[in-house]
Amino acid sequence: MFEHRENIEDINFYKYWLILQRRKVVVFSVFGLIVALTSLFILSLKPSYQTEASVLIKTNRSSSLTGLGEILGKIESLTLQGNPLDTQAQIIVSRPIIEKAIRELDLRDKKGRLLPVKAFSSLKATGAKGTDIIQISYTDENPVRAAKFVNKIIEIYIQQNIQANRAEAVSASKFILEQLPKTAASVTRAESDLRQFKENHRIISLAQEESAGVQAIASLEDQLARTQAELASVNARLQRLQKQASIDSEQTVILASLSQAPGLQQILTQLQEARTQLAVARTRFHPQHPQVLNLEEKTATLNKLLQEQAKQVFGDNPPPGLKNFQIGELRQGLLQDFARVETERLALEKKITTLSQQLAAYKDRAKQLPKLEQTQRQLERKLQASQTTYESLLKKLQEVQLAENQNIGNVRIVSPAFIPEQPTASRKQLILGGGIVIGALMGIIAALALDLMDQSLKTVKEAKELFQYTLLGVIPAISDGSKKSILRRQETGEQIPKIIDRDIPHFPIGDAYQILQSNLNFLSDQQLKSLVVTSSLPKEGKSFVAANLAVTAAQMGRKVLLVDADMRHPIQHHIWGLSHQHPVGLSNLITNQMNTITPIEAVIPNLSILPCGTLPPNPLSLLNSQRMTELVQSFVQDFDLVIFDTNSVLGTADASTLGRLTDGMLLVVRPGVLDVNSANAAKELLSQSSQNVLGMVINDVSKNREPESYIYYSQESVETGNPLSNLRFRKSVPKTEQCS
Numbered sequence: 001m002f003e004h005r006e007n008i009e010d011i012n013f014y015k016y017w018l019i020l021q022r023r024k025v026v027v028f029s030v031f032g033l034i035v036a037l038t039s040l041f042i043l044s045l046k047p048s049y050q051t052e053a054s055v056l057i058k059t060n061r062s063s064s065l066t067g068l069g070e071i072l073g074k075i076e077s078l079t080l081q082g083n084p085l086d087t088q089a090q091i092i093v094s095r096p097i098i099e100k101a102i103r104e105l106d107l108r109d110k111k112g113r114l115l116p117v118k119a120f121s122s123l124k125a126t127g128a129k130g131t132d133i134i135q136i137s138y139t140d141e142n143p144v145r146a147a148k149f150v151n152k153i154i155e156i157y158i159q160q161n162i163q164a165n166r167a168e169a170v171s172a173s174k175f176i177l178e179q180l181p182k183t184a185a186s187v188t189r190a191e192s193d194l195r196q197f198k199e200n201h202r203i204i205s206l207a208q209e210e211s212a213g214v215q216a217i218a219s220l221e222d223q224l225a226r227t228q229a230e231l232a233s234v235n236a237r238l239q240r241l242q243k244q245a246s247i248d249s250e251q252t253v254i255l256a257s258l259s260q261a262p263g264l265q266q267i268l269t270q271l272q273e274a275r276t277q278l279a280v281a282r283t284r285f286h287p288q289h290p291q292v293l294n295l296e297e298k299t300a301t302l303n304k305l306l307q308e309q310a311k312q313v314f315g316d317n318p319p320p321g322l323k324n325f326q327i328g329e330l331r332q333g334l335l336q337d338f339a340r341v342e343t344e345r346l347a348l349e350k351k352i353t354t355l356s357q358q359l360a361a362y363k364d365r366a367k368q369l370p371k372l373e374q375t376q377r378q379l380e381r382k383l384q385a386s387q388t389t390y391e392s393l394l395k396k397l398q399e400v401q402l403a404e405n406q407n408i409g410n411v412r413i414v415s416p417a418f419i420p421e422q423p424t425a426s427r428k429q430l431i432l433g434g435g436i437v438i439g440a441l442m443g444i445i446a447a448l449a450l451d452l453m454d455q456s457l458k459t460v461k462e463a464k465e466l467f468q469y470t471l472l473g474v475i476p477a478i479s480d481g482s483k484k485s486i487l488r489r490q491e492t493g494e495q496i497p498k499i500i501d502r503d504i505p506h507f508p509i510g511d512a513y514q515i516l517q518s519n520l521n522f523l524s525d526q527q528l529k530s531l532v533v534t535s536s537l538p539k540e541g542k543s544f545v546a547a548n549l550a551v552t553a554a555q556m557g558r559k560v561l562l563v564d565a566d567m568r569h570p571i572q573h574h575i576w577g578l579s580h581q582h583p584v585g586l587s588n589l590i591t592n593q594m595n596t597i598t599p600i601e602a603v604i605p606n607l608s609i610l611p612c613g614t615l616p617p618n619p620l621s622l623l624n625s626q627r628m629t630e631l632v633q634s635f636v637q638d639f640d641l642v643i644f645d646t647n648s649v650l651g652t653a654d655a656s657t658l659g660r661l662t663d664g665m666l667l668v669v670r671p672g673v674l675d676v677n678s679a680n681a682a683k684e685l686l687s688q689s690s691q692n693v694l695g696m697v698i699n700d701v702s703k704n705r706e707p708e709s710y711i712y713y714s715q716e717s718v719e720t721g722n723p724l725s726n727l728r729f730r731k732s733v734p735k736t737e738q739c740s
Contacts, residue, residue: 019447038436049141049422051137053413057133085132105148136150177397180393186390274302463671529636529642530661531643542646553606563586564611578609587619650681
C-alpha cells in the first residue's frame with residue numbers, strides 16, 4: 001500500500017511543473033527559437049498549385065470475349081487484407097516512372113541539370129475508397145508543369161501496364177512449353193506404376209475380390225463349424241467303443257495303428273490261431289512230435305513277420321505290448337468298428353486342418369485389401385492429377401499464345417490533369433501552430449533533460465533522503481520585493497547576508513528561525529549551550545543562518561555570543577557593521593594578545609559579536625589549540641548560547657575541529673548550490689570524524705518550487721508581521737583591512 005503511494009508521488013505532475021519553473025529560461029529560449037525558425041520558414045514559402053487526375057484500374061475483358069487468357073491482366077492482392085489498388089498506386093509514384101517522365105519532359109534546374117526525383121516528392125497516388133479509381137495529385141510552383149507532369153506520369157504508366165501484360169503472356173507461354181514434356185512423362189510414369197501394382201498383387205477388381213472374399217470366409221467358417229461338430233460326435237463314439245472293448249490307452253494306440261495297417265492285423269489273427277493250435281497239440285503229443293514242431297515253426301515265422309510289419313508301421317520302436325496284443329473272437333466286431341471310427345476321426349481332423357488353412361489365407365488377404373485399396377487410390381489420383389495437369393497446360397498454351405497478340409491494358413483515363421488556375425490554400429497557420437506545439441514540447445524536453453543532468457540537490461525531500469539528518473528548519477527564499485538594500489563587498493561584489501527586522505521583514509523568515517530555535521531546544525532535556533554552524537560548500541548561507549539564528553535566540557531572551565570562526569573568509573563584521581576601531585577578535589584571543597572581554601561587542605540586546613580578528617597563516621592550528629578549548633569553556637560559562645560561524649566542511653578541517661569542542665554541529669544545506677557528490681563527500685567526512693550533527697537546516701527554499709509543503713504562511717502572520725521595533729542595529733561601515 002505504501003509502495004503504491006510512493007509510486008504515485010514519483011509521477012506527480014506537480015513535481016515536473018516545478019522543474020519547468022526552475023528551467024523556465026531554457027523552456028522559453030527553446031520555444032522562442034523554434035517559433036522564430038517556423039516564422040522564417042513561413043515567410044519563405046511561395047504559392048503552389050495542385051493538379052489532380054484519376055485513372056480506372058479494371059480487369060482486361062478482351063480475353064473473356066474469346067474465352068482464352070482470362071487470368072492474364074487480372075489485378076489481385078496477395079493477402080486478404082491488402083488492396084490491389086494500393087499496389088498500383090505505389091507503382092505510379094515509383095522512381096522508374098518519375099525518372100522517365102523527367103527525361104521525356106526534359107525538366108531541368110537553373111544549372112541545366114535534370115531535376116532529381118526528390119524534387120517531385122509531392123506526387124501522390126491514392127485509391128478512392130469503395131471504387132477501382134486511383135486519384136493522382138501533384139503540387140508545383142508552376143501550374144503548367146504540374147499538369148504536364150501528371151499527364152506524362154499517366155501515359156508512361158499505361159504503356160508499362162500494356163508491356164507488363166504482354167511480358168506476362170510470353171513468360172507464361174515459355175513456361176508451359178517447358179512443362180509439357182515433363183507432364184507427359186509424368187502421365188506415362190503414373191500409368192506404368194498403376195499397371196505394375198495390379199500385376200504384382202494379382203488385382204483385377206478389388207471391390208469384387210472383397211465381396212467374394214467375404215462370402216468365401218463365411219462359407220469356410222460354416223464348413224469348419226460343421227466339421228468340428230462331426231469330429232466331436234466321432235470322438236464320443238470312439239470313447240464308447242473303447243470302453244465296450246476294454247481297450248486301454250496303450251492298446252488304443254496300437255489299435256489305431258493297426259486300423260491303418262490291414263496286413264499287420266491279418267498276421268496277428270494268424271499268430272493267435274497258430275498259438276491256439278500249438279497249445280492243443282502239446283496236450284496231445286510229445287514235444288518232439290512233428291505236428292508240435294511244425295506249429296512251433298509256424299508261430300516263430302508269424303512272430304518274425306509281425307516284427308517286420310511292426311517296424312514298417314511303428315518304426316524301430318514298436319510298442320512293448322504288441323507281442324502280447326491279441327484280438328479275441330468276441331471283440332473282433334468292436335475292434336473293427338473302433339478302427340473304422342478312428343479312420344473317420346483322422347479324416348475329419350485333416351479336413352479341419354485344411355479348412356482352417358483356407359480360412360486363414362482368406363482372412364490374411366482380407367486384411368491386405370484396405371492397404372491395397374489405399375495404394376491403388378493413391379496411384380489412380382496421381383495418374384488423374386498428371387492427366388489433368390497435362391490437359392490444362394495444353395489449354396493454357398492456346399490461351400497465352402492468343403494473349404500475346406493483344407494490345408489492351410488494365411488502365412483507362414477517367415479524368416486527365418488540367419492546369420490549375422488558383423494556388424492551393426495556404427497552410428501557414430497550420431505550420432505556425434505545429435511550430436508552437438513542437439517548440440513547447442522541445443522546450444519541455446530540454447528543461448527536463450537539463451534538470452536530469454543537473455547533479456545539484458533541488459528540493460528539501462532530496463536533501464532529507466541524501467543526508468538522513470534531522471530536519472530542524474526550512475528557511476524560505478527572500479523574494480525580490482523584500483530586498484530593501486543590497487550590501488556588497490568592494491572587491492568581489494559578494495552579497496552581504498541580511499538580518500531580520502533590520503534588512504528584511506520579520507515575516508516569513510523570522511517565523512522560520514523561531515521554529516529552528518524551538519527545534520534546537522527540543523533536541524535534548526539539557527539546554528543547548530554551544531553549536532557550530534557550517535555547510536558542505538561555500539555560498540550555502542551558513543553565515544546568514546548563524547547571524548539570524550543568533551538574533552532569534554536573543555529576541556527570545558537568551559544571552560547569545562556569535563563567534564566568527566571562519567578565519568579564511570570572515571564576514572560577520574561586515575554583517576554587523578563593526579567599526580574599524582575593533583580590528584581584534586578570536587585569533588587575537590587565541591594568541592593571548594588580550595583578555596577575553598576586549599574584542600566582544602554587543603550589537604543588540606542579549607547578542608554580542610566576536611569577530612575573527614587578524615587573519616592567521618594557519619587557522620587550523622589556532623582552532624586545534626588548548627587555548628581555543630579554554631576559550632570555548634569560558635564562553636559557555638559567560639553566555640547562554642554560543643554560536644560559531646565556521647568554514648565549510650569540504651576543503652578544510654576547521655569545522656570538524658571546532659565541532660568536537662561544542663555540543664554539536666548544525667549543517668546548512670542550500671538547494672541548487674550543493675551537488676550530490678559534494679553532499680555525499682561531506683556526509684562521509686562528518687561520519688568519519690564522529691561529529692555530533694544536531695540536524696540540518698535547508699536554506700533559500702522557494703515555496704513555489706517545492707513539491708512538499710514544508711513552508712506554511714498563515715493569514716495572521718501576514719497581517720501582524722510580528723516586528724521587533726525596539727531593536728537598534730549599528731549602521732554598516734566599510735570593512736577593515738585586517739578582516740578582509
